[in-house]
Structures are given as structure tokens and as C-alpha cells.
Amino acid sequence: MTYCVAIKLKSGLVFASDSRTNAGVDQVSCFRKMRSFIDPGNRVIVTLCSGNLSITQNALNLMELQGRHSDRRNIWNVESMFDVAQLLGESLRQVRETDGAFLAQSNVDSGANFLVGGQVGNERIRLFLVYAEGNFIEAGEETPFFQIGETKYGKPILDRVITPTTPIAEAIKCVMVSFDSTMRSNLSVGLPIDLACYESGSLKLGFEHHITAQDPYFSQISRHWGEGLRGLFASLPAPDWLNPSTSQPGS
Template sequence: MTYCAAIRLKTGIVFASDTRTNAGIDHISTFKKLFTFGQQGHCFFTIQTAGNLATSQAVISLINNDINEDNERSIYRQNTLFDIANLIGEHATNVAKESERRAVHTGNNFTSSFLIGGQIAGEAPELFLVYGDGNCLHATRDTPFLQIGESKYGKPILDRVINYDNTIDKAIHALLVSFDATIRSNLSVGYPIDLLVYQNDSLAQPTGVRLDTDSVYLNQVRQTWSDGLLGLLDNLDHPPSDYYT
């Protein structure tokens, strides 16, 4: 399993993905789940993946093949992020169906989900979630963040603090805390974390950073958050006396 999240803000989009993949407690590996594509001054996209690793890797390979062949299905030839999201959904369902056909009666789940965010010149920045069955939804001002994978542990933090008008700094802090909470509660999510920031209308090609357990800033954020929670608990009023009866 994995955990990926992205936040679409008024000023940019922040992406974060873990890198842990497991096929049982004795087979844990590190695989990249965040991929970038773009042409300087024309477009920039980030694709994040969760679910069946073979399916998601096949989809990324198909996207790269289309780009290399410069055919009509290349993501660089699409007019909108919505078109790209639908293309990814088509790839994902086709790959999963073919895998299911070849592995009859295994009971395996071959579906994957994806987050696709970025911007095409002349278009507004967008962020989409592509489900395993190929359909998609997009982030809105009212719901500016999207998640895939093991989202339940980190979602309450994002629900409490994130809105469309947040600064990029605050979004980074919230994502790091969200990942810390998830990693503490679920062994199928783990370090390192890939973090990337795209600033609206820049059409730049950011590479992002990889944060591991030896990251000074990541550990500072984790410790400050932990100390703050403990301090708040210590400062709460004593429960009423009838709570003890």
C-alpha cells in the first residue's frame, strides 16, 4: 500500500508521496510513486500512483511511450488536464482488465488509482483523482486536497487546517504532519517521502525533494507537532468531577 496526497491552492499545488510497497511483512520495498512530466514554458504535470504496482508502472510506461513516439495520445498533445485524466483512466482500466484476463481465479486486485496535477499554458492549474475504474474527479476551492492509498490516518489533519487560501508553507507543514501520522499508524506506509511544489503560472519544471528519516527539517516539524499536541493535552481543563463517579 502507499499514501499520496496533493493540495491545490490559490498560489500553487503541493504534492507528497511515500515510497513503501509491500507484498507481505517479509517483502517490503521502496518504489517511486511520484512522476513528473513537462515542457518548459508549455506544460508541467505530476502523476502520483497507488494500488497495484504492476498496473501503475505499466501506465507510466505507456505514458512515456506515447511521449517518445509523439503520437496523438501523448499527454503533451492533450488540450486540458481533464483530457489527460481520462487518458490515464483508460490506460489503467485496460491494463487491469488484461492482467485479470491472464490471471483467472487468482483473486488479485489489479486496480490502481492516480493523482494528476499541473498546468497547460493558457489553462488554469488543475488537480484530478483518477479512480481504479477509470472515472475521475477534480479538486475544488471547497475541497482543495485529494488523497489516494492509505488516506484515513492523515485526512483528519488536512480536514482541520487546509483551505484554498492557505500558503504553500502551511500546505507543506500539513502534508508532512499528515504523513507522520499515517506512518505512525500504518506499517504499509513509510519513508522516504517525495515532496514537490508547483507554483501557478510558472510552467517551470520543479524536481522536488526526497525526505528521509535523517532530514533535519522533517524531524523538526515532527517534533514540534508532537510537542505541541502534548502541550495542548496538558493545558486542557480538568474533567468535571462527575466524570470520575
Template sequence: MTYCVALKLNAGLVFASDSRTNAGIDQIACFKKMRCFVNEGDRVIVILSSGNLSITQNAINLLEQKGRHGEARNIWSVDSMFDVAQLLGECLREVRKQDGVFLAQNNVDAGANFIIGGQVQTEPMRLFMVYAEGNFIEAGEETPYFQIGETKYGKPIIDRVITPETPLSEAVKCVLVSFDSTMRSNLSVGLPIDIACYSQAGLRLDFEQHITQDDPYFSQISRRWSDGLKGVFASLPNPEWLVDVDMNNQFPPD
């Protein structure tokens, strides 16, 4: 399992992914699940992946190979992010068609999902989620983010905080809290975390950060978020209907 999230804001795009993969409790490893394709001044494309590792790696490698071999329609030649998402979907279908039947014979799940976003030339920045079947949807004003993988634990903080108007610095902080919440509740998601940030119309990546166990900022965020939650919880009033009930003596002794 994994956890990936991408935000589409008025100020730019934020991408984040964990690095943990596991095929059982004693087969845990780390693999990077973020790939960046950048030609400064022309296009910035970031891909996040979850699902069967061989399927996702092969699909992205095929996408890259088609561009390297100079096919007429490739990641470096198309003129919209829609076309890029379509290319990735086609590569995913091709890999699943080739390998899926053999994986199924051994009861191996060939499912895979991608988040892909960025900007091509003068087109506005865009964000898509590509499903296992190769079809995709685009983020909009009402839903300015996508998650894939182990999504449920990190979703509440994003729903409460993120709007299109959220500044990039606040968005990065929110994403890290989302990851911290997920890792506390699910051992299949873990450090390192890869983060990339893209400013509106920059046509270059503003920064990439690789967050490990020793990262002081992430440790501070994790600790202060945990302490803050405990403090807020302690400050909440008890239920009014329990005011007159002695909760320590509500059951008679045996």
C-alpha cells in the same frame, strides 16, 4: 499500501507520496510513486499512484510510451489537463483489461488509483483523482485536495489547516505533519517521501524534495508536532462530571 496527497491552492499545487510497498510482513520494498512530466513554458504534469504496483507502473509507462511514439493524442500534444486525465484513465483501463484477468486467477487485487495535476499552456491549473475503473473527478473550492492509499490518519490535520488561501510553505508543512501522523499509525506507509511544488502559472516545477530518514527538517517537524500535541492535551480541562470522583478508587477491592 501507500499514502499520497495533493493540494490545489490559490498559490499553486503541492504533491507528496511515500515510497513503501509491501506484499507481506517480510516483503517490504521502496518504489517511487511520483512521476513528473515537464516541458517548461508549455506544461507541468505530476502523477501520484497507489494500488497494485505493476498496474500503476504499466499504466504510467503506457501513457509515456504513447507520447514518445508521437501518437496524435498524447500527454505532450493535448491542450488541457482534462484530456491528460482522460488519457491516463484510458491507459489504466487498457492495462487492467490485459492483466486483470490473470491477476484475478491468483486472487491478486488489480486495483489502482491516481492523482494527476498540473497546468497545460494558458489553461488554469487543475487537479484530478482517477479511479480504478478509469473515470475521474476534479478538485474544487470546497474540496481543494485529494488523498489515495492509507488516507484516514493524515486526513484530520489537512481538514483543520488547508484552505484554498493557504500559502505553499504552510501547505508543505501541513503535508509533512499528515505523513508523520500516518506513519506513526500504519507501518505500511514509510519514508522516503517525495514532494513536488508548483506555483500558479509557473509552467515549471519550483522544487522536488526527496525526504529520507536522516532529513533534519522532517525529524524536527515530527518531534515538535508530537511534543506540541502532548502539551495541548495536558492543558485541556478534565471532564466536569468527574471532578468529585476518585478515579483511583472507583472500584471496590476484590
């Protein structure tokens, strides 16, 4: 399984992905699910992926390859993030067309999703979710984040905290809690976490961090949040519709 989240704020973008892939519980590996394509001063593009690893790796390689060896529109010369999402969708379709039928013969799902965001030239920052079918949607004013993979456990805290005006540091903190909740409830999502931030208009990757099990900040957040939740829960009143003998232990 995978968990990836990308947040579009007024001030910039935040990307995070876990590193665990598994093909059955006896075949768990660690792969980076974040790729960035950077041409400083010109474009910063970050991709996150979930789903079949051979499909997502090949789609990205195919997209990059076309950029190196052709004069056609490619990730390094297109003038908009919309074109980038389109290129990625096309590469994904191409790989699935080539490999999908073979995978299906062994009942292997060739489904895969991407989050792709960044900034190209003077265009505003943009964020897209590319579906397994190669079509895509863009995050709007009212949609400050997208998730792919094991999305449910980490969604409530994002729902409660993230708005377009949330500062980047606050969003990172929220992403940490979101990953902590996800990893606590789903063993197939695991450290290390790759984290990247992009400040709107900078056209360079502002900040990258690789969070391992030894990361003191992540450990602190995880412990503080867990203890805080238990404390908050203990502070809730006991139900008043129980008889006194049953309601006392919970008060």
C-alpha cells in the same frame, strides 16, 4: 500500503507520496510513487499512484510510450489537463484489461488510483483523482485536496488547516504533519517522502525534495508536533462529572 496527497491552492499545487510498497509484511520495498512529465514553458504534469504497483507502472509507461511513438493525442500534445486525466484513465483501463483477469486468478487485486495535477499552456492549474475504473473527478473550489491509499490518519489535520488560500509553505508544513500522523499509525506507510511543488503560471517544476529519515526539518516537525500534542492534551481540563478522588490525577 501507500499514502499520497495532492493539494490545489490558489497559488499552486503541492504533491507528496511515500515510498513503501508491500506484498505481505515479509516483502517490503521502496518505490517512487511520484512521476512528473515536464516540458518547460509548455506543461508540467505530476502523477501520484496507489494500488497494484505493476498496474500503475505499466499504465504510466503505456501513456508515455504512446507519446513517443505516435501522432495521436498524447501527454505531450494534448491541450488540457482534462485530456491528461482521460489519457491516464484509458491507459489504466487498458492495463487492467490485459492483466486484471490473470491477477484475479491468484486473488490479486488489480485496483489502482492516480492523482494527476499540473498546468498545460494557458489553462489554469487543475487536479484530478483517477479511480481504479478509469473514470475521474476534478478538485473544485471547495475541495482543496485529494488523498489516495491510507488516507484516514492524515486527513484530520488537512481538514483543519488547508483552504484554497493557504500559502504553499503552510501547505507543505501541513503535509509533513499529515505524513507523520499516517506513518505513526500505519507501519506500511514509510519514508522517504517525495515532495513537489508547482507555482501557478510558472510552467516549470518549482521545487522537489526527497525526505529521508535523516531530514532535519521532518524530524523537527515530527518531534515538535508529538511533544506539542502531549502538552496540549495535558492542558485540557479533567472531566468535571467524576468524583474528586478519580478526577484529580487527570487535572
